[in-house]
Amino acid sequence: MADSVDTGRPAPRTSTHSLVVEAIENRILSGELGVGDMLPPERQLAEQLGVSRAAAREAIRVLESHGVLESHVGSGARAGTFITSMPTAALSRFLKLHVSLNNFDLDEVVQTRLILEVESAAMAARRQDPEILQRMGEELAAMDDTDLDREDFGDADTRFHVALARGGGNRLFADMTQAIRESLRAPLLDGYRAHEDWSGLRETLQHQHRELLAAVAAGDAERASQLAAEHIHTSYQVLPADSGGSRRQGNRTAAGGV
Amino acid sequence: MADSVDTGRPAPRTSTHSLVVEAIENRILSGELGVGDMLPPERQLAEQLGVSRAAAREAIRVLESHGVLESHVGSGARAGTFITSMPTAALSRFLKLHVSLNNFDLDEVVQTRLILEVESAAMAARRQDPEILQRMGEELAAMDDTDLDREDFGDADTRFHVALARGGGNRLFADMTQAIRESLRAPLLDGYRAHEDWSGLRETLQHQHRELLAAVAAGDAERASQLAAEHIHTSYQVLPADSGGSRRQGNRTAAGGV
Known part of the structure; x- marks a missing residue:
């Protein structure tokens, strides 16, 4: 052996x-x-x-x-x-560990999130599931509470995006989206904490969330995709450049423009 | 509990x-x-x-x-x-089991493969990695051997596509592509076996492989993406409708047109 x-x-x-x-x-x-x-x-x-x-x-x-x-x-x-049937939790743990071990760079993971979610947004707009739209609206409202700390904001944000992914109807997309969000929870939170204008960033993110939900509710698949892409780019600009930890040796390239 | x-x-x-x-x-x-x-x-x-x-x-x-x-x-x-660092094998086992347990429909898995590989093809065309092109060429030549049985053809086919995914430069895309191919190995093989014109199907697949490799080698990202999408559609049309097994209860919908 x-x-x-x-x-x-x-x-x-x-x-x-x-x-x-x-x-x-x-x-x-x-x-x-x-x-x-x-x-x-x-x-x-x-x-x-x-x-x-x-x-x-x-x-x-x-x-x-x-x-x-x-x-x-x-x-x-x-x-x-x-x-039994609990793929989401197992997949999240798997991805979290392998991102930490630098088997996947943050950029690779974010790029995967990007293409999954851009597709999910279009699919969700075509399906216009009322339950999903309601769930997204609730998380949006929760994130409007300015007393929310960065951690709770991030968790509501994750639920908003997982709902969007579920709205697309592909459970593997949705599970991957959730696993990716969870594996990026710590670096994203570090990024939020280090950001010099948290309330400004938060307003930008919420503005994007509102536009995205409106496009999905209106059934505008193309606009929903485009807004999802813009939002993910904004969101990951806050990631600290060394957020993979000191052990990280991979190239932090702007993979696919992400 | x-x-x-x-x-x-x-x-x-x-x-x-x-x-x-x-x-x-x-x-x-x-x-x-x-x-x-x-x-x-x-x-x-x-x-x-x-x-x-x-x-x-x-x-x-x-x-x-x-x-x-x-x-x-x-x-x-x-x-x-x-x-250690062996994400591919662990991810393949994970996906295979959850596809078998009907936690993900075949259509959901194929759709995930589709969007990953369409993106990988474009990225590989932009990178034009000579080692990758050589590897793809070798697998292509191996598949030209008409003595190859369906199983060996399928395995060479998998290696061709995993090489393409690696050529895109995103290791998570590549690992997911490999895991998805392995989780679909049995149903794809069933489909090849049940197909009434195996040598015709095989010629079509090889024609598509050659065109795809040429587009990647020429650095034509748009054409590579388009060819990858067409090829995946062709490939999965052979899947038997009940290939999820008798336990499968999910809807076999044409998710996202796949």
Whole structure:
């Protein structure tokens, strides 16, 4: 296994718990196991696969971390380990970690957000979902409260944009948008804090939010896309240049003009 | 914890191994731990955090599965558990599982591929990286071998498109493209197998590949984008309508015209 240091490739998954993970993954990939199905108890799972209980438990932990298993303690019909469906939280943790490890530069992540959200804005304008428009309006109103600190403003801002992404109807876009926002939470907040004119920046952002919501509500897909792009550019101009941390070694290029 | 069934929210992470995962994640997020750094041995880690060795090991398994830790067995300087950088494999497994669990429809995933790759094609044309062009040419030549079966053709096809995505210079685009291709491997292969005129389809795909490579090599960003979009539309028309499996309940809508 030491060779994997040189090749940069993942080490072969040969440890016992990996075999259990693979066995369960294969049953999911084949459709044999689906959301809501229960796994056998740990002891029985271990016996079935001829592995130790520790290996079975390690495998369950891994699949929990990928958002595909959820364990409920206690007794009764709801106790046990179930196939579940929590991709957003798992994807957010994944992206946050890999941005921190400099596997992705901030610019790469922001550029991904840009193309996803520009498309989402157009799609949301075509769909004009009343629930989404209401949700966006509520977050907009919350952000108008000038007593809100930067952190709460940022969180309401995230909810506004995740609602917009959901309004486009593509759940992978929406989950990616949420994961990207969460992975950029700390650097964005640093940027807000370092900005010399917070109330001016905030007014600009809110003006853009209002225009964007109006374009979506009016069903103007082209304008919604254009406003989303302008807004994301404004928003990320506040990012400190070294916000990737001192470990960051990648080139901070203006990738694709972002 | 049983309440989390009702809310659909992730269960609070209160088990012992989760505390270890969080402690390590926080040290990564703060920049205290970076790629190449070694974790203390399992026993010492457990002592430091006041948890059992089993909990420490479970936490390490979880972080391995996210592609942020890699363990090397044996003795010597290269043995131990290191902070590593393998986002692609972890992201592919994540997407494959969640596509299988119907958390994302095929259409949502294909639409994500479409917008990423249309942008990548334009970016690759602007960069005209000679190594990338050579790699794409090699895969193209490999796919010209008519003895290649559908599976090997599909894998060379994936490498061609991942090279194109890397040529755009955004590693998150490239990793997402690879993850999406891998998560769609089985349904695409089913589609190739079910197609009544495989050699005709294959010729069409290769014609499109050649034109796409020529546009990238010529630095024609607009044409490269347009060709990428047409090619992805052609490619996914072969997907069987029920390729999400019998468990699939989502609407198979023509999301965004894909």
